[in-house]
Amino acid sequence: MRAPPRVRWLLLGLVCATPAALPAEDGYELWLRYRAVSDAGLLARYRAAIREVVMEGDSPTLRATRDELTRGLRGLLARDTPVGGSAAADGALLVGTPSGSKAVASLGLPDLARAGEEGFVIRSMVVAGRKATVVAANTEVGVLHGAFRFLQLLQTQQPIEALSVVEAPRLRYRVLDHWDNLDRTVERGYAGFSLWDWHRLPDWLSPRCTDYARANASIGINGTVLTNVNADATSLTTEWLAKARALADVFRPYGIRVYLTARFSAPIEIGGLETADPKDPAVAGWWKAKADEIYRLIPDFGGFLVKANSEGQPGPQDYGRSHADGANVLADAVGPHGGVVMWRAFVYSHEVPEDRARQAYDEFRPLDGSFRPNVLLQVKNGPVDFQPREPFHPLFGAVPRTPLMLELQITKEYLGFATHLVYLGPLFEEVLRADTHARGAGSLLSKVIDGSLEGHGSGGMAGVANVGTDRNWCGSAFDCANWYAFGRLAWDPSLRSGTIAESWLRMTFGNDPLFVEPAKAMMLGSREAAVDYMTPLGLHHLMARGHHYGPGPWVSGGERPDWTSVYYHRADANGIGFDRTASGSNAVAQYFPEVAQVFGDPRQVPPQYLLWFHHVGWDQRLASGRTLWEELVAHYYAGVEAVRRMQATWRSLEGRIDEERYRQVATFLDIQEREARWWRDACVLYFQTFSRREIPPQYERPRHTLQEYEAVRSRYVPGSREQP
Numbered sequence: 001m002r003a004p005p006r007v008r009w010l011l012l013g014l015v016c017a018t019p020a021a022l023p024a025e026d027g028y029e030l031w032l033r034y035r036a037v038s039d040a041g042l043l044a045r046y047r048a049a050i051r052e053v054v055m056e057g058d059s060p061t062l063r064a065t066r067d068e069l070t071r072g073l074r075g076l077l078a079r080d081t082p083v084g085g086s087a088a089a090d091g092a093l094l095v096g097t098p099s100g101s102k103a104v105a106s107l108g109l110p111d112l113a114r115a116g117e118e119g120f121v122i123r124s125m126v127v128a129g130r131k132a133t134v135v136a137a138n139t140e141v142g143v144l145h146g147a148f149r150f151l152q153l154l155q156t157q158q159p160i161e162a163l164s165v166v167e168a169p170r171l172r173y174r175v176l177d178h179w180d181n182l183d184r185t186v187e188r189g190y191a192g193f194s195l196w197d198w199h200r201l202p203d204w205l206s207p208r209c210t211d212y213a214r215a216n217a218s219i220g221i222n223g224t225v226l227t228n229v230n231a232d233a234t235s236l237t238t239e240w241l242a243k244a245r246a247l248a249d250v251f252r253p254y255g256i257r258v259y260l261t262a263r264f265s266a267p268i269e270i271g272g273l274e275t276a277d278p279k280d281p282a283v284a285g286w287w288k289a290k291a292d293e294i295y296r297l298i299p300d301f302g303g304f305l306v307k308a309n310s311e312g313q314p315g316p317q318d319y320g321r322s323h324a325d326g327a328n329v330l331a332d333a334v335g336p337h338g339g340v341v342m343w344r345a346f347v348y349s350h351e352v353p354e355d356r357a358r359q360a361y362d363e364f365r366p367l368d369g370s371f372r373p374n375v376l377l378q379v380k381n382g383p384v385d386f387q388p389r390e391p392f393h394p395l396f397g398a399v400p401r402t403p404l405m406l407e408l409q410i411t412k413e414y415l416g417f418a419t420h421l422v423y424l425g426p427l428f429e430e431v432l433r434a435d436t437h438a439r440g441a442g443s444l445l446s447k448v449i450d451g452s453l454e455g456h457g458s459g460g461m462a463g464v465a466n467v468g469t470d471r472n473w474c475g476s477a478f479d480c481a482n483w484y485a486f487g488r489l490a491w492d493p494s495l496r497s498g499t500i501a502e503s504w505l506r507m508t509f510g511n512d513p514l515f516v517e518p519a520k521a522m523m524l525g526s527r528e529a530a531v532d533y534m535t536p537l538g539l540h541h542l543m544a545r546g547h548h549y550g551p552g553p554w555v556s557g558g559e560r561p562d563w564t565s566v567y568y569h570r571a572d573a574n575g576i577g578f579d580r581t582a583s584g585s586n587a588v589a590q591y592f593p594e595v596a597q598v599f600g601d602p603r604q605v606p607p608q609y610l611l612w613f614h615h616v617g618w619d620q621r622l623a624s625g626r627t628l629w630e631e632l633v634a635h636y637y638a639g640v641e642a643v644r645r646m647q648a649t650w651r652s653l654e655g656r657i658d659e660e661r662y663r664q665v666a667t668f669l670d671i672q673e674r675e676a677r678w679w680r681d682a683c684v685l686y687f688q689t690f691s692r693r694e695i696p697p698q699y700e701r702p703r704h705t706l707q708e709y710e711a712v713r714s715r716y717v718p719g720s721r722e723q724p
């Protein structure tokens with residue numbers, strides 16, 4: 001029944017006046033939402049350009065590709081697109097490899113040479129007199145990657161009539177590290193429990209595992225380390241390998257290899273040997289046999305990730321052997337099968353009196369050249385530990401004969417967990433673009449890890465994963481942007497974080513420019529806001545002890561000094577900051593001279609690293625014209641103000657996206673504002689006990705006393721095994 005015309009106009013008026021309530025979304029679909037293209041003109045153009053998918057052959061990867069294209073096009077074009085075997089009319093999407101598809105082979109695509117093993121070509125062409133779009137690659141996985149990129153063009157409303165895209169990943173290893181325990185808790189995980197349902201594996205495979213693989217493949221991630229670096233040897237038992245194998249079988253069609261962490265003492269704990277000495281032939285034999293067993297089950301097993309002689313983990317030094325001895329015994333075991341060892345350089349000891357920031361370099365630089373070719377050294381972005389901001393790790397560029405993996409933390413252990421909106425794209429970008437000067441100016445860190453600087457062509461990026469069983473995967477909608485940005489940058493480290501943020505927003509929320517532009521600006525400023533309200537001007541490691549939730553600049557004493565805050569900020573009556581110049585720990589000398597000279601000079605050092613390298617007097621005037629104390633306070637207050645602006649921006653976007661996700665972000669921003677104030681007030685009041693200077697009158701007063709902040713006890717904080 002139709003309403004009479006006047007009523008119809010009235011209804012239409014109502015619809016236009018209030019933004020139509022968009023259907024609730026829980027975030028499960030991530031950036032693979034495939035909603036119908038809303039612009040009618042564009043939809044018509046897309047429909048004309050894509051009338052049929054032409055694909056030959058059948059294999060798990062081709063099936064995954066076909067399913068994704070079918071699903072994606074059904075959503076985006078709001079109609080089914082037939083999948084067939086011939087391009088008889090205009091509008092074919094021709095998909096495949098030259099070896100698997102005669103149609104693709106007949107095109108003789110010269111660009112394919114540049115696509116490598118995992119990349120692809122997307123090209124608008126005339127094929128046998130018909131207009132077509134070709135998605136071609138040398139391998140099936142390359143085809144899958146190309147299909148995802150093609151869908152992304154539609155999702156972000158790009159023109160597709162004259163495409164000429166050739167892509168290949170710049171980094172070889174693009175890996176997520178899961179700090180997942182076998183009991184499904186996740187170390188530093190803020191998004192629920194582990195995705196791996198070990199107890200029900202290998203029988204039950206949650207469909208989530210497939211969706212996890214799809215999401216990773218869509219951004220080109222090609223490896224996943226299933227287990228925590230604080231490893232449990234149980235994961236290498238025959239029983240658990242069967243479980244890992246089941247996961248590997250799910251991930252394989254998506255071009256994702258499985259890796260496991262290896263507990264160095266596994267030969268004792270599960271092998272019944274008396275030692276794990278890497279020079280002992282029985283130990284070497286045990287690792288070889290273990291690797292053989294793994295490869296029988298998982299023929300494309302990626303290899304081992306190892307944390308050794310760090311934070312209480314066993315390692316080769318327990319037997320007087322070097323890290324190279326340790327890495328090599330494992331490398332020899334997996335090498336014949338094509339596997340690698342990712343050996344972590346996150347090594348420091350409280351028994352060593354040296355500045356913790358210099359220990360990894362001191363330990364590993366002399367070992368350059370003594371690792372097997374299939375060992376990669378995995379180095380955190382900065383020399384301490386995933387802080388809101390660190391200068392780049394001096395090992396980058398300093399071990400030219402050793403391929404390096406850059407380890408980044410996607411889970412935000414030190415950046416407000418999953419509740420604070422902190423887009424890590426700018427942090428990742430800052431690291432990748434750091435100039436090591438290893439071979440003169442322009443020796444960017446990204447060129448170290450893609451292997452081009454030293455010409456060995458090997459290296460990669462590992463991201464400590466932030467996914468879990470939360471329905472939205474990462475604990476909040478915006479945390480998924482960090483997973484996405486990690487993958488995109490591992491594929492192409494020259495991408496800009498703004499470009500990535502924009503693609504992600506369009507795919508995750510929609511293409512409305514009145515939403516995308518403000519939300520993007522909010523994302524891009526968010527990391528600096530967090531640095532400001534947590535650890536400005538090069539401060540670091542000021543968080544609460546153990547669980548790391550909230551501020552704890554006063555943390556001192558306890559088990560080890562290098563786990564306290566006072567060790568790092570060194571505040572006293574004169575000033576604040578860690579002197580890492582020649583008059584202090586001289587860690588600055590670990591950088592190449594051009595860098596060391598800048599960082600080592602308090603007048604030249606970029607202000608964001610000032611207190612990382614220098615102990616500066618409270619009344620010292622900085623380039624801004626303010627004293628250090630005034631500058632420090634200004635940053636802490638600016639951080640809170642920035643969060644308040646984020647809140648205002650977000651409020652202005654109400655109604656432009658679905659209510660469910662809007663609300664959660666709004667609520668989390670309220671929490672973030674409260675916690676930013678907590679950080680600011682606790683830190684400013686605490687540092688004031690040394691500076692004995694006033695908080696300038698223009699600023700709002702802290703709401704509580706320092707004693708009250710110090711008395712805060714957070715219980716059952718997620719991501720930490722420590723209980724109250």
Ligand code: BDP
Nearest residue numbers: 187188229230307346385386
């Ligand atoms: C620290 C985390 C700890 C990890 C360690 C690591 O607090 O849980 O085990 O890094 O990377 O930041 O090994």
